[in-house]
Amino acid sequence: MKNLLVGQKIKLTSINEDDILEIQKWHNDVSFMRNYDTISATPKNIGDVKNLIDDVEKCDTAYIFAVKELEHEGIIGVTGFENISWNNGTALIYIGIGEEKHRGQGHGKEALKLTIEFGFEELNFHRIYLTVLEYNQTAIKLYEKLGFKREGIYREFIHRDGKRYDMYLYGLLRPEWEDN
Numbered sequence: 001m002k003n004l005l006v007g008q009k010i011k012l013t014s015i016n017e018d019d020i021l022e023i024q025k026w027h028n029d030v031s032f033m034r035n036y037d038t039i040s041a042t043p044k045n046i047g048d049v050k051n052l053i054d055d056v057e058k059c060d061t062a063y064i065f066a067v068k069e070l071e072h073e074g075i076i077g078v079t080g081f082e083n084i085s086w087n088n089g090t091a092l093i094y095i096g097i098g099e100e101k102h103r104g105q106g107h108g109k110e111a112l113k114l115t116i117e118f119g120f121e122e123l124n125f126h127r128i129y130l131t132v133l134e135y136n137q138t139a140i141k142l143y144e145k146l147g148f149k150r151e152g153i154y155r156e157f158i159h160r161d162g163k164r165y166d167m168y169l170y171g172l173l174r175p176e177w178e179d180n
Helices: 017-027 030-036 046-058 107-122 137-145 174-179
Strands: 010-013 063-069 075-085 090-097 127-133 149-160 163-173
Touching: 010 107, 017 030, 017 046, 017 075, 030 090, 046 063, 063 107, 075 107, 090 107, 107 127, 107 137, 107 174, 127 137, 127 149, 137 163, 163 174
Parallel strands: 090 127
Antiparallel strands: 010 063, 063 075, 075 090, 127 163, 149 163
């Protein structure tokens, strides 16, 4: 039997106490937060981060996974689902690779593939969607490579550094994933 959450170089696991401090560092890194979320990049303390993760783990419409390299136990990112609509089989997917040194090595792609596979095969989703800011071209290329289709634009959605940016809506249907 195949392990859905283990890939060639990375695995998806639950988040443990040792991971919280590393995640807190990312939440205090403005460049990470500006690509990861649309909220203002305000510093978070350990308690704030614990509460964020606890809220997801208690919720029945969200999942969060730690992204870890197979050779090392340290967390390098997070991925998961939120806004799950069980009756419609839809969910918003997200991913963030924390430190710059772990980006550009295929970890994000592999983690996203595992998360998508888990969503379609284990959670029985029909549609997985995401949003991405127009300036995050690296992420856009990855999403399109994985088969996501641009479905819409939230025009001038976010204000950063005196400029307005669009946010794109992307979606992936189960049949598109299976054909990919």
